[in-house]
Amino acid sequence: MTRPPIRVVLADDERMVRTALRAILSAEEDLEVVGEAATGAEAVSVVRDRRPDVVLMDVRMPEIDGIRATEQILATVGDPPRIVVVTTFENDSYVYDALRAGAAGFLLKRADADTLVQAVRLVARSDTLLFPSAVRTLAAEHTRARRTPPGWVAKLTERESEVLRHMADGLTNAEIARRMEVGPATVKTHVASVLAKTGTRDRTQAVIAAYEAGFMNAG
Template identity: 80%
Template sequence: MTHPPISIVLADDERMVRTALRAILCAEEDLRITGEAATGAEAVSLVRAVRPDIVLMDVRMPDIDGIRATEQILATPGERPRIIVLTTFENDSHVFGALRAGAAGFLLKRTDAPTLVQAVRLLARSDTLLFPSAVRALAAQHARAHPAPPPWAARLTEREADVLRLLATGFTNAEIAARLLVAPATVKTHVASLLAKTGSRDRTQAAVRAYEAGFVPPEP
Protein backbone atom coordinates (compact mmCIF):
# COMPACT_ATOMS: atom_id res chain seq x y z
CA MET A 1 0.00 0.00 0.00
CA THR A 2 1.34 3.44 -0.94
CA HIS A 3 1.47 5.95 1.89
CA PRO A 4 0.46 9.57 1.30
CA PRO A 5 3.39 12.03 1.39
CA ILE A 6 4.61 13.03 4.82
CA SER A 7 3.73 16.71 5.31
CA ILE A 8 6.34 18.87 7.05
CA VAL A 9 6.50 22.40 8.45
CA LEU A 10 9.92 24.06 8.81
CA ALA A 11 10.32 26.50 11.71
CA ASP A 12 13.66 28.30 11.93
CA ASP A 13 14.54 31.99 12.07
CA GLU A 14 17.44 31.53 9.63
CA ARG A 15 16.36 31.52 5.99
CA MET A 16 19.51 29.64 4.95
CA VAL A 17 18.73 26.81 7.35
CA ARG A 18 15.16 26.54 6.04
CA THR A 19 16.45 26.57 2.46
CA ALA A 20 18.90 23.77 3.19
CA LEU A 21 16.25 21.69 4.95
CA ARG A 22 13.80 22.22 2.10
CA ALA A 23 16.39 21.15 -0.49
CA ILE A 24 17.15 17.94 1.42
CA LEU A 25 13.55 16.99 2.12
CA CYS A 26 12.02 17.96 -1.22
CA ALA A 27 14.47 15.63 -2.98
CA GLU A 28 12.46 12.73 -1.50
CA GLU A 29 9.26 11.70 -3.26
CA ASP A 30 7.45 10.78 -0.05
CA LEU A 31 8.18 14.08 1.76
CA ARG A 32 6.33 17.37 1.21
CA ILE A 33 6.94 20.82 2.72
CA THR A 34 3.62 22.46 3.56
CA GLY A 35 4.93 25.70 5.03
CA GLU A 36 7.75 27.64 6.67
CA ALA A 37 7.88 29.85 9.75
CA ALA A 38 10.55 32.28 10.96
CA THR A 39 9.29 32.74 14.53
CA GLY A 40 7.71 30.59 17.18
CA ALA A 41 4.39 32.44 16.93
CA GLU A 42 4.34 31.95 13.16
CA ALA A 43 5.05 28.24 13.66
CA VAL A 44 2.11 27.82 16.05
CA SER A 45 -0.28 29.62 13.71
CA LEU A 46 0.95 27.76 10.62
CA VAL A 47 0.81 24.32 12.21
CA ARG A 48 -2.74 24.93 13.42
CA ALA A 49 -3.71 25.94 9.89
CA VAL A 50 -2.07 23.19 7.80
CA ARG A 51 -1.94 20.28 10.30
CA PRO A 52 1.36 18.70 9.16
CA ASP A 53 2.61 15.27 10.15
CA ILE A 54 6.04 16.57 11.24
CA VAL A 55 7.40 19.90 12.48
CA LEU A 56 11.14 20.63 12.37
CA MET A 57 11.42 23.22 15.14
CA ASP A 58 14.43 25.39 15.93
CA VAL A 59 14.67 25.41 19.71
CA ARG A 60 15.82 29.07 19.81
CA MET A 61 13.65 31.52 17.89
CA PRO A 62 12.41 35.09 18.20
CA ASP A 63 8.97 35.97 19.52
CA ILE A 64 8.41 32.71 21.40
CA ASP A 65 11.03 29.98 21.59
CA GLY A 66 10.75 26.39 20.43
CA ILE A 67 9.76 25.18 23.89
CA ARG A 68 6.72 27.43 24.18
CA ALA A 69 5.84 26.85 20.54
CA THR A 70 5.95 23.09 21.12
CA GLU A 71 3.72 23.43 24.19
CA GLN A 72 1.16 25.51 22.31
CA ILE A 73 1.11 23.26 19.26
CA LEU A 74 0.65 20.10 21.30
CA ALA A 75 -2.06 21.73 23.42
CA THR A 76 -4.16 22.26 20.28
CA PRO A 77 -7.12 19.83 20.11
CA GLY A 78 -7.23 17.27 17.34
CA GLU A 79 -4.52 15.35 15.56
CA ARG A 80 -1.13 16.59 16.74
CA PRO A 81 2.07 16.58 14.70
CA ARG A 82 5.27 14.97 15.86
CA ILE A 83 7.86 17.63 16.61
CA ILE A 84 11.62 17.28 16.07
CA VAL A 85 13.59 20.04 17.75
CA LEU A 86 16.76 21.30 16.08
CA THR A 87 19.74 22.89 17.77
CA THR A 88 23.38 23.72 17.13
CA PHE A 89 24.73 22.34 20.41
CA GLU A 90 24.42 18.85 21.87
CA ASN A 91 24.26 20.10 25.45
CA ASP A 92 21.60 22.76 24.82
CA SER A 93 19.40 22.67 27.92
CA HIS A 94 16.57 24.20 25.89
CA VAL A 95 16.29 20.90 24.02
CA PHE A 96 15.44 19.05 27.20
CA GLY A 97 12.77 21.65 27.91
CA ALA A 98 11.24 21.02 24.48
CA LEU A 99 11.25 17.27 25.08
CA ARG A 100 9.56 17.79 28.43
CA ALA A 101 6.94 19.80 26.55
CA GLY A 102 6.27 16.82 24.29
CA ALA A 103 8.65 16.98 21.34
CA ALA A 104 9.24 13.47 19.98
CA GLY A 105 12.85 13.90 18.92
CA PHE A 106 16.01 15.98 18.73
CA LEU A 107 18.57 16.48 15.99
CA LEU A 108 21.65 18.64 15.60
CA LYS A 109 21.59 21.10 12.71
CA ARG A 110 24.76 19.51 11.39
CA THR A 111 22.99 16.14 11.02
CA ASP A 112 23.65 14.64 7.60
CA ALA A 113 20.89 14.43 4.99
CA PRO A 114 20.26 10.64 5.15
CA THR A 115 19.91 10.75 8.95
CA LEU A 116 17.49 13.68 8.76
CA VAL A 117 15.32 11.97 6.16
CA GLN A 118 15.36 8.70 8.10
CA ALA A 119 14.33 10.49 11.32
CA VAL A 120 11.40 12.23 9.62
CA ARG A 121 10.13 8.96 8.16
CA LEU A 122 10.61 7.08 11.42
CA LEU A 123 8.70 9.56 13.56
CA ALA A 124 5.94 10.06 11.00
CA ARG A 125 5.19 6.37 10.63
CA SER A 126 5.78 4.91 14.07
CA ASP A 127 5.36 5.72 17.75
CA THR A 128 9.06 5.67 18.52
CA LEU A 129 11.01 8.48 20.20
CA LEU A 130 14.26 9.98 18.96
CA PHE A 131 16.37 10.60 22.07
CA PRO A 132 20.13 10.75 21.46
CA SER A 133 22.49 10.07 24.32
CA ALA A 134 23.22 13.78 24.74
CA VAL A 135 19.63 14.38 25.81
CA ARG A 136 19.75 11.39 28.13
CA ALA A 137 22.85 12.90 29.71
CA LEU A 138 20.91 16.14 30.41
CA ALA A 139 18.21 14.05 32.06
CA ALA A 140 20.85 12.30 34.16
CA GLN A 141 22.09 15.69 35.40
CA HIS A 142 18.56 16.50 36.53
CA ALA A 143 18.29 13.11 38.24
CA ARG A 144 21.48 13.75 40.21
CA ALA A 145 20.06 17.09 41.35
CA HIS A 146 16.83 15.36 42.46
CA PRO A 147 17.99 11.96 43.78
CA ALA A 148 14.78 10.93 45.58
CA PRO A 149 12.74 8.38 43.60
CA PRO A 150 9.41 9.77 42.39
CA PRO A 151 6.20 8.53 44.09
CA TRP A 152 4.93 7.04 40.82
CA ALA A 153 7.84 4.57 40.60
CA ALA A 154 6.41 2.47 43.45
CA ARG A 155 2.98 2.38 41.79
CA LEU A 156 4.12 0.75 38.56
CA THR A 157 3.70 -2.97 38.14
CA GLU A 158 6.75 -4.99 37.13
CA ARG A 159 5.45 -5.29 33.57
CA GLU A 160 4.65 -1.55 33.36
CA ALA A 161 8.20 -0.83 34.51
CA ASP A 162 9.54 -3.08 31.74
CA VAL A 163 7.38 -1.28 29.18
CA LEU A 164 8.49 2.15 30.40
CA ARG A 165 12.18 1.27 30.18
CA LEU A 166 11.76 0.00 26.63
CA LEU A 167 9.57 2.95 25.63
CA ALA A 168 12.15 5.40 26.98
CA THR A 169 14.88 3.63 25.02
CA GLY A 170 12.95 4.31 21.82
CA PHE A 171 11.09 1.06 21.17
CA THR A 172 7.69 1.23 19.47
CA ASN A 173 4.66 -0.58 20.87
CA ALA A 174 5.10 -3.33 18.27
CA GLU A 175 8.77 -3.75 19.16
CA ILE A 176 7.97 -3.84 22.88
CA ALA A 177 5.33 -6.49 22.25
CA ALA A 178 7.80 -8.64 20.33
CA ARG A 179 10.46 -8.24 23.00
CA LEU A 180 8.12 -9.06 25.89
CA LEU A 181 6.25 -11.78 23.96
CA VAL A 182 2.84 -10.18 24.44
CA ALA A 183 0.18 -8.80 22.10
CA PRO A 184 0.51 -5.18 20.87
CA ALA A 185 -2.89 -4.45 22.41
CA THR A 186 -1.52 -5.52 25.79
CA VAL A 187 1.39 -3.11 25.43
CA LYS A 188 -1.02 -0.32 24.50
CA THR A 189 -2.96 -1.02 27.72
CA HIS A 190 0.26 -0.93 29.77
CA VAL A 191 1.31 2.36 28.13
CA ALA A 192 -2.07 3.96 28.93
CA SER A 193 -1.74 2.84 32.55
CA LEU A 194 1.81 4.10 33.02
CA LEU A 195 0.92 7.44 31.42
CA ALA A 196 -1.79 7.85 34.05
CA LYS A 197 0.47 6.77 36.90
CA THR A 198 3.37 9.04 35.87
CA GLY A 199 1.01 11.96 35.15
CA SER A 200 2.26 12.17 31.56
CA ARG A 201 0.31 13.52 28.60
CA ASP A 202 2.11 11.27 26.11
CA ARG A 203 4.92 8.74 25.75
CA THR A 204 7.50 11.51 25.28
CA GLN A 205 6.75 13.00 28.69
CA ALA A 206 6.73 9.57 30.28
CA ALA A 207 10.15 8.79 28.82
CA VAL A 208 11.59 12.13 29.93
CA ARG A 209 10.23 11.68 33.45
CA ALA A 210 11.72 8.20 33.58
CA TYR A 211 15.16 9.59 32.75
CA GLU A 212 14.75 12.61 35.03
CA ALA A 213 13.98 10.35 37.94
CA GLY A 214 16.88 8.02 37.23
CA PHE A 215 14.32 5.26 36.71
CA VAL A 216 16.00 4.43 33.41
CA PRO A 217 19.82 4.51 33.51
CA PRO A 218 21.27 6.93 30.93
CA GLU A 219 23.50 5.62 28.19
CA PRO A 220 27.22 5.74 29.03
Protein backbone atom coordinates in the same frame (compact mmCIF):
# COMPACT_ATOMS: atom_id res chain seq x y z
CA MET B 1 -3.24 1.28 -0.13
CA THR B 2 -0.57 3.98 -0.35
CA ARG B 3 -0.18 6.04 2.79
CA PRO B 4 -0.51 9.82 2.44
CA PRO B 5 2.80 11.67 2.72
CA ILE B 6 4.03 12.89 6.09
CA ARG B 7 3.23 16.61 6.24
CA VAL B 8 6.06 18.76 7.61
CA VAL B 9 6.36 22.39 8.70
CA LEU B 10 9.80 24.03 8.91
CA ALA B 11 10.37 26.70 11.58
CA ASP B 12 13.73 28.46 11.49
CA ASP B 13 14.67 32.14 11.34
CA GLU B 14 17.35 31.46 8.70
CA ARG B 15 15.97 31.25 5.17
CA MET B 16 18.98 29.26 3.95
CA VAL B 17 18.36 26.61 6.59
CA ARG B 18 14.70 26.31 5.63
CA THR B 19 15.63 26.11 1.95
CA ALA B 20 18.13 23.33 2.61
CA LEU B 21 15.67 21.37 4.76
CA ARG B 22 12.92 21.76 2.15
CA ALA B 23 15.21 20.50 -0.61
CA ILE B 24 16.18 17.40 1.37
CA LEU B 25 12.68 16.49 2.52
CA SER B 26 10.93 17.28 -0.78
CA ALA B 27 13.17 14.78 -2.55
CA GLU B 28 11.40 11.98 -0.65
CA GLU B 29 8.09 10.68 -2.01
CA ASP B 30 6.63 10.06 1.43
CA LEU B 31 7.44 13.54 2.82
CA GLU B 32 5.76 16.84 1.99
CA VAL B 33 6.76 20.28 3.27
CA VAL B 34 3.46 22.14 3.72
CA GLY B 35 4.63 25.35 5.39
CA GLU B 36 7.49 27.47 6.72
CA ALA B 37 7.90 29.93 9.57
CA ALA B 38 10.64 32.42 10.43
CA THR B 39 9.57 33.17 14.02
CA GLY B 40 8.10 31.23 16.91
CA ALA B 41 4.82 33.12 16.71
CA GLU B 42 4.59 32.46 12.98
CA ALA B 43 5.28 28.78 13.61
CA VAL B 44 2.23 28.56 15.89
CA SER B 45 0.07 30.26 13.26
CA VAL B 46 1.33 28.10 10.39
CA VAL B 47 0.80 24.90 12.36
CA ARG B 48 -2.77 25.89 13.21
CA ASP B 49 -3.44 26.61 9.53
CA ARG B 50 -1.58 23.75 7.83
CA ARG B 51 -2.04 20.97 10.43
CA PRO B 52 1.23 19.10 9.76
CA ASP B 53 2.22 15.72 11.14
CA VAL B 54 5.72 16.87 12.11
CA VAL B 55 7.31 20.24 12.88
CA LEU B 56 11.05 20.86 12.70
CA MET B 57 11.42 23.68 15.23
CA ASP B 58 14.53 25.78 15.73
CA VAL B 59 15.14 26.40 19.43
CA ARG B 60 16.21 30.04 19.19
CA MET B 61 13.90 32.25 17.13
CA PRO B 62 12.58 35.83 17.28
CA GLU B 63 9.36 36.89 19.05
CA ILE B 64 8.96 33.64 20.98
CA ASP B 65 11.52 30.86 21.07
CA GLY B 66 11.00 27.26 20.03
CA ILE B 67 10.22 26.18 23.58
CA ARG B 68 7.35 28.63 24.01
CA ALA B 69 6.13 27.89 20.49
CA THR B 70 6.11 24.17 21.31
CA GLU B 71 4.10 24.80 24.46
CA GLN B 72 1.57 26.95 22.62
CA ILE B 73 1.12 24.45 19.80
CA LEU B 74 0.59 21.53 22.15
CA ALA B 75 -1.80 23.54 24.32
CA THR B 76 -3.95 25.04 21.58
CA VAL B 77 -3.89 22.74 18.53
CA GLY B 78 -6.23 19.78 18.54
CA ASP B 79 -4.45 16.53 17.65
CA PRO B 80 -1.11 18.40 17.66
CA PRO B 81 1.84 17.46 15.48
CA ARG B 82 5.00 15.79 16.68
CA ILE B 83 7.61 18.48 17.26
CA VAL B 84 11.33 17.94 16.76
CA VAL B 85 13.55 20.75 18.00
CA VAL B 86 16.58 21.53 15.88
CA THR B 87 19.69 22.69 17.68
CA THR B 88 23.41 23.27 17.28
CA PHE B 89 24.47 21.68 20.57
CA GLU B 90 22.92 18.45 21.85
CA ASN B 91 23.68 19.15 25.53
CA ASP B 92 22.05 22.58 25.40
CA SER B 93 19.72 23.15 28.35
CA TYR B 94 17.27 24.67 25.85
CA VAL B 95 16.91 21.24 24.26
CA TYR B 96 16.06 19.60 27.56
CA ASP B 97 13.57 22.36 28.32
CA ALA B 98 11.98 21.78 24.91
CA LEU B 99 11.66 18.06 25.59
CA ARG B 100 10.07 18.79 28.95
CA ALA B 101 7.72 21.22 27.20
CA GLY B 102 6.47 18.42 24.98
CA ALA B 103 8.84 18.10 22.03
CA ALA B 104 9.06 14.52 20.79
CA GLY B 105 12.79 14.66 20.17
CA PHE B 106 15.64 16.75 18.86
CA LEU B 107 17.93 16.90 15.85
CA LEU B 108 21.35 18.45 15.44
CA LYS B 109 21.78 21.02 12.67
CA ARG B 110 24.89 19.20 11.52
CA ALA B 111 22.94 15.99 10.90
CA ASP B 112 23.27 14.56 7.41
CA ALA B 113 20.38 14.23 4.96
CA ASP B 114 19.73 10.55 5.70
CA THR B 115 19.56 11.18 9.45
CA LEU B 116 17.15 14.07 8.90
CA VAL B 117 14.82 12.01 6.71
CA GLN B 118 14.86 9.02 9.05
CA ALA B 119 14.23 11.25 12.06
CA VAL B 120 11.10 12.69 10.48
CA ARG B 121 9.84 9.22 9.59
CA LEU B 122 10.59 7.83 13.04
CA VAL B 123 8.94 10.63 14.96
CA ALA B 124 5.88 10.51 12.70
CA ARG B 125 5.53 6.80 13.41
CA SER B 126 5.62 7.65 17.13
CA ASP B 127 6.19 4.13 18.44
CA THR B 128 9.85 4.63 19.23
CA LEU B 129 12.10 7.17 20.94
CA LEU B 130 14.13 9.42 18.66
CA PHE B 131 17.86 9.05 19.43
CA PRO B 132 17.37 7.31 22.81
CA SER B 133 21.02 7.43 23.88
CA ALA B 134 21.09 11.21 23.41
CA VAL B 135 17.86 11.63 25.39
CA ARG B 136 19.32 9.50 28.19
CA THR B 137 22.46 11.64 28.24
CA LEU B 138 20.43 14.85 28.36
CA ALA B 139 18.27 13.50 31.15
CA ALA B 140 21.30 12.43 33.17
CA GLU B 141 22.91 15.86 32.77
CA HIS B 142 19.87 18.00 33.48
CA THR B 143 17.86 16.13 36.09
CA ARG B 144 18.28 15.32 39.71
CA ALA B 145 16.24 12.41 41.00
CA ARG B 146 13.66 13.26 43.62
CA ARG B 147 14.26 12.04 47.15
CA THR B 148 10.67 10.82 47.24
CA PRO B 149 9.46 9.30 43.94
CA PRO B 150 6.10 10.53 42.65
CA GLY B 151 3.07 8.34 43.30
CA TRP B 152 2.88 6.93 39.78
CA VAL B 153 6.10 4.93 40.26
CA ALA B 154 4.44 2.62 42.80
CA LYS B 155 1.38 2.26 40.59
CA LEU B 156 3.29 0.72 37.68
CA THR B 157 2.92 -3.03 37.37
CA GLU B 158 6.00 -5.16 36.85
CA ARG B 159 5.17 -5.48 33.16
CA GLU B 160 4.60 -1.75 32.78
CA SER B 161 7.92 -1.03 34.45
CA GLU B 162 9.63 -3.39 32.03
CA VAL B 163 7.92 -1.72 29.08
CA LEU B 164 8.99 1.73 30.28
CA ARG B 165 12.62 0.63 30.49
CA HIS B 166 12.42 -0.79 26.96
CA MET B 167 10.86 2.47 25.79
CA ALA B 168 13.85 4.31 27.25
CA ASP B 169 16.12 2.06 25.20
CA GLY B 170 14.33 3.16 22.04
CA LEU B 171 12.63 -0.15 21.23
CA THR B 172 9.55 -0.15 19.02
CA ASN B 173 6.36 -1.90 20.06
CA ALA B 174 7.25 -4.84 17.84
CA GLU B 175 10.73 -5.09 19.35
CA ILE B 176 9.35 -4.89 22.89
CA ALA B 177 6.81 -7.60 22.04
CA ARG B 178 9.57 -9.93 20.86
CA ARG B 179 11.75 -9.13 23.89
CA MET B 180 8.88 -9.80 26.33
CA GLU B 181 7.42 -12.67 24.30
CA VAL B 182 3.95 -11.12 24.14
CA GLY B 183 1.77 -9.82 21.34
CA PRO B 184 2.11 -6.28 19.92
CA ALA B 185 -1.43 -5.46 21.08
CA THR B 186 -0.42 -6.29 24.65
CA VAL B 187 2.57 -3.97 24.41
CA LYS B 188 0.40 -1.20 22.99
CA THR B 189 -1.92 -1.58 25.98
CA HIS B 190 1.00 -1.43 28.41
CA VAL B 191 2.42 1.68 26.69
CA ALA B 192 -0.96 3.42 26.90
CA SER B 193 -1.15 2.55 30.60
CA VAL B 194 2.37 3.89 31.22
CA LEU B 195 1.50 7.17 29.54
CA ALA B 196 -1.71 7.45 31.55
CA LYS B 197 -0.02 6.72 34.89
CA THR B 198 2.90 9.06 34.23
CA GLY B 199 0.54 11.75 32.95
CA THR B 200 2.56 12.17 29.76
CA ARG B 201 1.56 12.52 26.11
CA ASP B 202 4.20 10.34 24.46
CA ARG B 203 7.26 8.17 24.96
CA THR B 204 9.75 10.99 25.17
CA GLN B 205 7.89 12.69 28.02
CA ALA B 206 7.39 9.35 29.77
CA VAL B 207 11.12 8.64 29.66
CA ILE B 208 11.95 12.16 30.87
CA ALA B 209 9.47 11.70 33.73
CA ALA B 210 11.08 8.36 34.57
CA TYR B 211 14.52 9.93 34.88
CA GLU B 212 13.25 12.83 36.92
CA ALA B 213 11.50 10.42 39.27
CA GLY B 214 14.67 8.37 39.75
CA PHE B 215 12.88 5.39 38.21
CA MET B 216 15.63 4.58 35.72
CA ASN B 217 18.12 4.22 38.56
CA ALA B 218 15.90 1.93 40.60
CA GLY B 219 16.02 -1.84 40.67
